[in-house]
Amino acid sequence: MANNEFGYTAWGKDWIRLAEPLRQTRPEPLLPRARRVARNDGVAVTIDGHTVRASIHRGGQASVTYLEVEPMSRGTIETIGAVIGDPTVLTDDMHRAALAAGARLAPIVTATDCSCKARSPRCLHVLATYYDVARRVDDHPRLALEIQGYFQGGQPDSEAAPQEHRWIPISTLDPADYFAVAAPG
Template sequence: MTTAEFGYTRWGRDFLRLAEPTRISRPEPLLPRARSLARHAVTDVQVEDRLLRGTLVRGGEASVAYLEFAPLPREIACGVAERTGVHPAPAALTDAVHDTLAAHPPELAVADCSCRARTERCVHVLALLYETARRVDEDPRLALSLRGFAAAVDQDAPSTEVPRWIPLTALDPAAFRAFPGAPPQSTGG
Protein backbone atom coordinates (compact mmCIF):
# COMPACT_ATOMS: atom_id res chain seq x y z
CA MET A 1 0.00 0.00 0.00
CA THR A 2 1.41 3.38 -0.98
CA THR A 3 1.17 6.54 1.04
CA ALA A 4 -0.63 9.52 -0.48
CA GLU A 5 1.79 12.19 -1.58
CA PHE A 6 -0.66 15.07 -1.19
CA GLY A 7 -3.27 15.34 1.54
CA TYR A 8 -2.07 12.52 3.76
CA THR A 9 -3.21 14.38 6.89
CA ARG A 10 -6.72 15.57 7.65
CA TRP A 11 -5.48 19.16 7.44
CA GLY A 12 -3.91 18.71 4.01
CA ARG A 13 -6.87 16.71 2.71
CA ASP A 14 -9.11 19.76 3.22
CA PHE A 15 -6.95 21.73 0.78
CA LEU A 16 -6.60 18.74 -1.56
CA ARG A 17 -10.41 18.76 -1.93
CA LEU A 18 -10.11 22.17 -3.59
CA ALA A 19 -8.15 20.53 -6.42
CA GLU A 20 -10.05 17.24 -6.33
CA PRO A 21 -13.64 18.02 -5.30
CA THR A 22 -15.79 15.00 -4.52
CA ARG A 23 -18.85 16.52 -6.21
CA ILE A 24 -17.53 16.22 -9.78
CA SER A 25 -19.14 13.59 -11.99
CA ARG A 26 -16.32 13.01 -14.49
CA PRO A 27 -12.52 12.83 -14.23
CA GLU A 28 -10.52 16.04 -14.50
CA PRO A 29 -7.92 15.49 -17.25
CA LEU A 30 -5.57 18.19 -15.89
CA LEU A 31 -4.97 16.55 -12.49
CA PRO A 32 -2.14 14.15 -13.45
CA ARG A 33 -0.19 16.97 -15.11
CA ALA A 34 -0.91 19.29 -12.16
CA ARG A 35 0.49 16.69 -9.73
CA SER A 36 3.61 16.40 -11.88
CA LEU A 37 4.02 20.18 -11.94
CA ALA A 38 3.57 20.30 -8.16
CA ARG A 39 6.38 17.76 -7.76
CA HIS A 40 8.86 19.31 -10.19
CA ALA A 41 7.97 22.81 -11.37
CA VAL A 42 6.67 24.86 -8.41
CA THR A 43 9.28 27.37 -7.24
CA ASP A 44 9.31 30.52 -5.17
CA VAL A 45 6.14 30.02 -3.11
CA GLN A 46 5.24 33.08 -1.05
CA VAL A 47 2.65 33.10 1.72
CA GLU A 48 1.18 36.37 3.01
CA ASP A 49 -1.81 36.08 5.34
CA ARG A 50 -4.59 34.52 3.21
CA LEU A 51 -2.63 34.83 -0.04
CA LEU A 52 -0.39 32.24 -1.65
CA ARG A 53 1.62 32.95 -4.79
CA GLY A 54 3.83 30.49 -6.63
CA THR A 55 5.94 30.49 -9.76
CA LEU A 56 5.78 27.42 -11.98
CA VAL A 57 8.66 26.95 -14.41
CA ARG A 58 8.55 24.20 -17.02
CA GLY A 59 10.90 24.28 -19.97
CA GLY A 60 11.07 27.78 -21.36
CA GLU A 61 7.72 28.89 -19.92
CA ALA A 62 6.93 30.37 -16.53
CA SER A 63 3.57 31.17 -14.97
CA VAL A 64 2.64 32.83 -11.72
CA ALA A 65 -0.39 31.38 -9.96
CA TYR A 66 -2.17 33.25 -7.20
CA LEU A 67 -4.59 31.87 -4.60
CA GLU A 68 -6.56 33.82 -2.02
CA PHE A 69 -8.55 31.88 0.56
CA ALA A 70 -11.82 32.97 2.16
CA PRO A 71 -11.49 34.08 5.78
CA LEU A 72 -12.39 31.79 8.64
CA PRO A 73 -15.56 32.88 10.50
CA ARG A 74 -14.66 34.73 13.70
CA GLU A 75 -16.67 32.47 16.01
CA ILE A 76 -14.95 29.35 14.63
CA ALA A 77 -11.52 30.97 14.92
CA CYS A 78 -12.21 31.94 18.52
CA GLY A 79 -13.31 28.37 19.28
CA VAL A 80 -10.02 27.04 17.88
CA ALA A 81 -8.04 29.70 19.77
CA GLU A 82 -9.65 28.61 23.07
CA ARG A 83 -8.24 25.11 22.52
CA THR A 84 -4.85 25.97 21.02
CA GLY A 85 -4.03 29.59 21.77
CA VAL A 86 -3.56 32.36 19.23
CA HIS A 87 -0.15 31.00 18.13
CA PRO A 88 -0.59 27.23 18.29
CA ALA A 89 2.25 24.74 18.29
CA PRO A 90 2.02 22.05 15.60
CA ALA A 91 1.35 19.41 18.28
CA ALA A 92 -1.69 21.39 19.49
CA LEU A 93 -3.46 20.97 16.16
CA THR A 94 -5.05 17.60 16.88
CA ASP A 95 -7.92 15.78 15.23
CA ALA A 96 -10.28 17.26 17.82
CA VAL A 97 -9.25 20.77 16.76
CA HIS A 98 -9.72 19.78 13.13
CA ASP A 99 -13.24 18.57 13.96
CA THR A 100 -14.02 22.12 15.13
CA LEU A 101 -13.27 23.33 11.58
CA ALA A 102 -14.96 20.43 9.77
CA ALA A 103 -18.18 22.36 9.12
CA HIS A 104 -16.19 25.19 7.47
CA PRO A 105 -13.73 23.71 4.96
CA PRO A 106 -11.31 26.06 3.17
CA GLU A 107 -12.69 27.94 0.19
CA LEU A 108 -10.96 29.81 -2.58
CA ALA A 109 -11.94 33.47 -2.76
CA VAL A 110 -9.75 34.18 -5.78
CA ALA A 111 -7.69 31.98 -8.10
CA ASP A 112 -5.70 33.56 -10.89
CA CYS A 113 -2.82 32.68 -13.17
CA SER A 114 -0.68 34.50 -15.70
CA CYS A 115 -0.90 31.69 -18.27
CA ARG A 116 -2.80 31.82 -21.56
CA ALA A 117 -5.55 29.39 -20.43
CA ARG A 118 -7.69 32.19 -18.91
CA THR A 119 -9.68 29.75 -16.79
CA GLU A 120 -9.99 29.72 -13.03
CA ARG A 121 -8.92 26.08 -12.80
CA CYS A 122 -5.89 26.00 -15.10
CA VAL A 123 -3.17 23.40 -14.59
CA HIS A 124 -0.97 25.94 -12.76
CA VAL A 125 -3.65 26.81 -10.20
CA LEU A 126 -4.28 23.10 -9.65
CA ALA A 127 -0.53 22.48 -9.20
CA LEU A 128 -0.34 25.27 -6.63
CA LEU A 129 -3.31 23.73 -4.80
CA TYR A 130 -1.43 20.43 -4.65
CA GLU A 131 1.65 22.24 -3.36
CA THR A 132 -0.53 23.95 -0.75
CA ALA A 133 -1.88 20.57 0.42
CA ARG A 134 1.68 19.22 0.68
CA ARG A 135 2.82 22.23 2.73
CA VAL A 136 -0.23 22.00 5.00
CA ASP A 137 0.54 18.31 5.53
CA GLU A 138 4.02 19.31 6.71
CA ASP A 139 2.84 22.18 8.94
CA PRO A 140 -0.89 22.34 9.79
CA ARG A 141 -0.47 25.86 11.18
CA LEU A 142 -0.39 26.99 7.55
CA ALA A 143 -4.00 25.81 7.22
CA LEU A 144 -5.00 28.33 9.88
CA SER A 145 -2.75 31.08 8.53
CA LEU A 146 -4.13 30.82 4.99
CA ARG A 147 -7.62 31.19 6.38
CA GLY A 148 -6.84 34.39 8.33
CA PHE A 149 -6.90 32.75 11.77
CA ALA A 150 -4.83 35.38 13.62
CA ALA A 151 -6.77 38.30 12.12
CA ALA A 152 -10.12 36.65 12.93
CA VAL A 153 -9.13 36.12 16.57
CA ASP A 154 -7.64 39.59 17.06
CA GLN A 155 -10.54 41.69 18.36
CA ASP A 156 -8.83 45.06 18.21
CA ALA A 157 -7.75 44.88 14.58
CA PRO A 158 -10.01 46.87 12.27
CA SER A 159 -11.28 45.06 9.23
CA THR A 160 -9.03 45.90 6.29
CA GLU A 161 -10.87 43.74 3.79
CA VAL A 162 -11.75 45.76 0.72
CA PRO A 163 -14.67 44.50 -1.36
CA ARG A 164 -13.56 43.13 -4.70
CA TRP A 165 -16.62 44.55 -6.48
CA ILE A 166 -18.90 47.50 -5.80
CA PRO A 167 -22.55 46.96 -6.72
CA LEU A 168 -23.90 49.56 -9.14
CA THR A 169 -26.77 50.27 -6.75
CA ALA A 170 -24.23 51.54 -4.20
CA LEU A 171 -23.19 54.42 -6.49
CA ASP A 172 -25.01 57.75 -6.53
CA PRO A 173 -25.26 58.84 -10.19
CA ALA A 174 -25.77 62.49 -9.27
CA ALA A 175 -22.56 62.65 -7.24
CA PHE A 176 -20.56 60.23 -9.38
CA ARG A 177 -18.70 62.92 -11.36
CA ALA A 178 -18.58 65.46 -8.55
CA PHE A 179 -15.13 66.31 -7.24
CA PRO A 180 -14.50 68.33 -4.08
CA GLY A 181 -14.02 71.98 -5.03
CA ALA A 182 -15.22 71.48 -8.62
CA PRO A 183 -17.72 73.98 -10.05
CA PRO A 184 -21.27 72.65 -10.39
CA GLN A 185 -22.12 71.09 -13.72
CA SER A 186 -24.69 72.78 -15.88
CA THR A 187 -27.64 70.73 -17.05
CA GLY A 188 -27.79 72.39 -20.45
CA GLY A 189 -30.25 74.85 -21.52
Protein backbone atom coordinates (compact mmCIF):
# COMPACT_ATOMS: atom_id res chain seq x y z
CA MET A 1 0.00 0.00 0.00
CA ALA A 2 1.82 3.04 -1.25
CA ASN A 3 -0.66 5.54 0.17
CA ASN A 4 -1.50 4.09 3.57
CA GLU A 5 -3.18 6.71 5.75
CA PHE A 6 -3.32 4.48 8.86
CA GLY A 7 -0.24 2.91 10.42
CA TYR A 8 2.40 4.69 8.37
CA THR A 9 4.73 4.69 11.39
CA ALA A 10 5.91 1.59 13.21
CA TRP A 11 4.12 2.82 16.35
CA GLY A 12 0.79 3.16 14.55
CA LYS A 13 1.25 -0.13 12.70
CA ASP A 14 1.07 -1.93 16.06
CA TRP A 15 -2.51 -0.63 16.40
CA ILE A 16 -3.33 -1.53 12.80
CA ARG A 17 -2.31 -5.13 13.54
CA LEU A 18 -5.18 -5.28 16.05
CA ALA A 19 -7.63 -4.64 13.19
CA GLU A 20 -5.62 -6.48 10.53
CA PRO A 21 -3.83 -9.39 12.23
CA LEU A 22 -1.18 -11.18 10.19
CA ARG A 23 -2.67 -14.56 11.08
CA GLN A 24 -5.98 -13.69 9.41
CA THR A 25 -6.70 -16.22 6.67
CA ARG A 26 -9.77 -14.71 5.00
CA PRO A 27 -10.80 -11.19 4.04
CA GLU A 28 -12.59 -9.14 6.70
CA PRO A 29 -15.55 -7.44 4.98
CA LEU A 30 -15.89 -4.76 7.70
CA LEU A 31 -12.38 -3.30 7.29
CA PRO A 32 -13.11 -0.94 4.35
CA ARG A 33 -16.17 0.45 6.13
CA ALA A 34 -14.24 0.84 9.41
CA ARG A 35 -11.45 2.72 7.60
CA ARG A 36 -14.04 4.98 5.94
CA VAL A 37 -15.70 5.78 9.30
CA ALA A 38 -12.30 6.62 10.85
CA ARG A 39 -11.18 8.60 7.79
CA ASN A 40 -14.34 10.74 7.79
CA ASP A 41 -13.95 11.70 11.47
CA GLY A 42 -16.85 9.52 12.59
CA VAL A 43 -14.96 8.41 15.71
CA ALA A 44 -14.67 10.62 18.81
CA VAL A 45 -12.04 9.04 21.05
CA THR A 46 -11.38 9.71 24.73
CA ILE A 47 -8.29 8.11 26.27
CA ASP A 48 -8.17 7.77 30.04
CA GLY A 49 -5.21 5.79 31.32
CA HIS A 50 -5.45 2.27 29.90
CA THR A 51 -8.98 2.69 28.55
CA VAL A 52 -10.10 4.01 25.20
CA ARG A 53 -13.72 5.08 24.86
CA ALA A 54 -15.12 6.04 21.49
CA SER A 55 -18.41 7.43 20.26
CA ILE A 56 -19.01 6.41 16.69
CA HIS A 57 -21.59 8.21 14.59
CA ARG A 58 -22.43 6.61 11.27
CA GLY A 59 -25.47 7.88 9.46
CA GLY A 60 -28.35 8.01 11.94
CA GLN A 61 -26.76 5.46 14.27
CA ALA A 62 -24.50 6.02 17.24
CA SER A 63 -22.50 3.47 19.22
CA VAL A 64 -20.20 3.62 22.22
CA THR A 65 -17.08 1.45 22.15
CA TYR A 66 -14.82 0.56 25.06
CA LEU A 67 -11.28 -0.88 24.83
CA GLU A 68 -9.06 -1.76 27.75
CA VAL A 69 -5.31 -2.12 27.15
CA GLU A 70 -2.99 -4.21 29.31
CA PRO A 71 -0.34 -2.05 31.02
CA MET A 72 3.33 -2.70 30.33
CA SER A 73 5.36 -4.61 32.88
CA ARG A 74 8.12 -2.82 34.75
CA GLY A 75 10.73 -4.93 32.99
CA THR A 76 9.42 -3.85 29.59
CA ILE A 77 9.44 -0.21 30.67
CA GLU A 78 13.04 -0.50 31.85
CA THR A 79 14.07 -2.16 28.58
CA ILE A 80 12.38 0.56 26.52
CA GLY A 81 13.87 3.29 28.72
CA ALA A 82 17.38 1.89 28.30
CA VAL A 83 17.06 1.79 24.51
CA ILE A 84 15.04 4.93 23.83
CA GLY A 85 16.29 7.28 26.54
CA ASP A 86 14.25 10.46 26.14
CA PRO A 87 10.80 9.56 24.72
CA THR A 88 9.98 13.12 23.67
CA VAL A 89 10.27 12.35 19.96
CA LEU A 90 9.85 8.70 19.02
CA THR A 91 11.06 7.46 15.65
CA ASP A 92 10.70 4.21 13.73
CA ASP A 93 14.40 3.52 14.44
CA MET A 94 13.67 3.69 18.18
CA HIS A 95 10.79 1.26 17.68
CA ARG A 96 13.06 -1.21 15.87
CA ALA A 97 15.77 -0.83 18.53
CA ALA A 98 13.29 -1.51 21.35
CA LEU A 99 12.00 -4.60 19.55
CA ALA A 100 15.56 -5.81 19.00
CA ALA A 101 16.19 -5.41 22.75
CA GLY A 102 13.24 -7.72 23.44
CA ALA A 103 10.61 -5.17 24.46
CA ARG A 104 6.95 -5.85 23.68
CA LEU A 105 5.62 -2.64 22.14
CA ALA A 106 2.38 -3.84 20.55
CA PRO A 107 -0.68 -3.17 22.70
CA ILE A 108 -2.61 -6.10 24.14
CA VAL A 109 -6.33 -5.40 24.33
CA THR A 110 -7.76 -7.19 27.37
CA ALA A 111 -11.40 -6.16 27.01
CA THR A 112 -13.65 -4.79 24.30
CA ASP A 113 -17.29 -3.83 24.37
CA CYS A 114 -19.61 -2.03 22.01
CA SER A 115 -23.20 -0.91 22.35
CA CYS A 116 -24.11 -2.05 18.82
CA LYS A 117 -26.27 -5.04 17.96
CA ALA A 118 -23.35 -7.12 16.66
CA ARG A 119 -22.01 -7.97 20.15
CA SER A 120 -18.70 -8.99 18.62
CA PRO A 121 -15.15 -8.09 19.66
CA ARG A 122 -14.50 -7.34 15.96
CA CYS A 123 -17.55 -5.26 15.10
CA LEU A 124 -17.36 -2.29 12.76
CA HIS A 125 -17.14 0.17 15.66
CA VAL A 126 -14.25 -1.58 17.44
CA LEU A 127 -12.34 -1.80 14.14
CA ALA A 128 -12.98 1.90 13.43
CA THR A 129 -11.68 2.72 16.91
CA TYR A 130 -8.45 0.77 16.20
CA TYR A 131 -7.96 2.78 12.99
CA ASP A 132 -8.65 6.10 14.68
CA VAL A 133 -6.22 5.35 17.53
CA ALA A 134 -3.62 4.23 14.95
CA ARG A 135 -3.96 7.58 13.18
CA ARG A 136 -3.57 9.42 16.49
CA VAL A 137 -0.50 7.32 17.35
CA ASP A 138 0.97 8.04 13.91
CA ASP A 139 0.61 11.76 14.62
CA HIS A 140 1.95 11.48 18.20
CA PRO A 141 3.88 8.20 18.76
CA ARG A 142 4.27 9.00 22.47
CA LEU A 143 0.56 8.15 22.80
CA ALA A 144 1.37 4.48 22.08
CA LEU A 145 3.43 4.38 25.27
CA GLU A 146 0.98 6.50 27.30
CA ILE A 147 -1.95 4.15 26.66
CA GLN A 148 0.14 1.20 27.86
CA GLY A 149 1.18 2.96 31.06
CA TYR A 150 4.83 3.63 30.22
CA PHE A 151 4.84 6.95 32.06
CA GLN A 152 2.96 5.60 35.11
CA GLY A 153 5.58 2.94 35.85
CA GLY A 154 3.60 -0.10 34.66
CA GLN A 155 2.78 -3.27 36.54
CA PRO A 156 5.24 -5.00 38.82
CA ASP A 157 6.82 -8.15 37.39
CA SER A 158 5.26 -10.72 39.67
CA GLU A 159 3.28 -13.90 39.49
CA ALA A 160 0.28 -12.23 41.15
CA ALA A 161 -3.09 -12.58 39.47
CA PRO A 162 -3.99 -9.71 37.14
CA GLN A 163 -6.40 -7.11 38.40
CA GLU A 164 -10.06 -7.96 37.95
CA HIS A 165 -12.04 -5.87 35.47
CA ARG A 166 -14.58 -3.43 36.84
CA TRP A 167 -17.38 -4.93 34.78
CA ILE A 168 -18.13 -7.96 32.65
CA PRO A 169 -19.42 -7.67 29.08
CA ILE A 170 -22.92 -9.09 29.03
CA SER A 171 -22.07 -11.28 26.04
CA THR A 172 -19.75 -13.37 28.27
CA LEU A 173 -22.51 -14.37 30.70
CA ASP A 174 -24.25 -17.73 30.35
CA PRO A 175 -27.99 -17.26 30.97
CA ALA A 176 -28.35 -20.84 32.20
CA ASP A 177 -25.87 -20.23 35.03
CA TYR A 178 -26.79 -16.61 35.70
CA PHE A 179 -30.50 -17.15 36.27
CA ALA A 180 -30.21 -20.46 38.11
CA VAL A 181 -32.39 -20.56 41.23
CA ALA A 182 -31.21 -22.59 44.19
CA ALA A 183 -33.79 -24.89 45.78
CA PRO A 184 -34.73 -23.96 49.35
CA GLY A 185 -32.79 -26.11 51.75
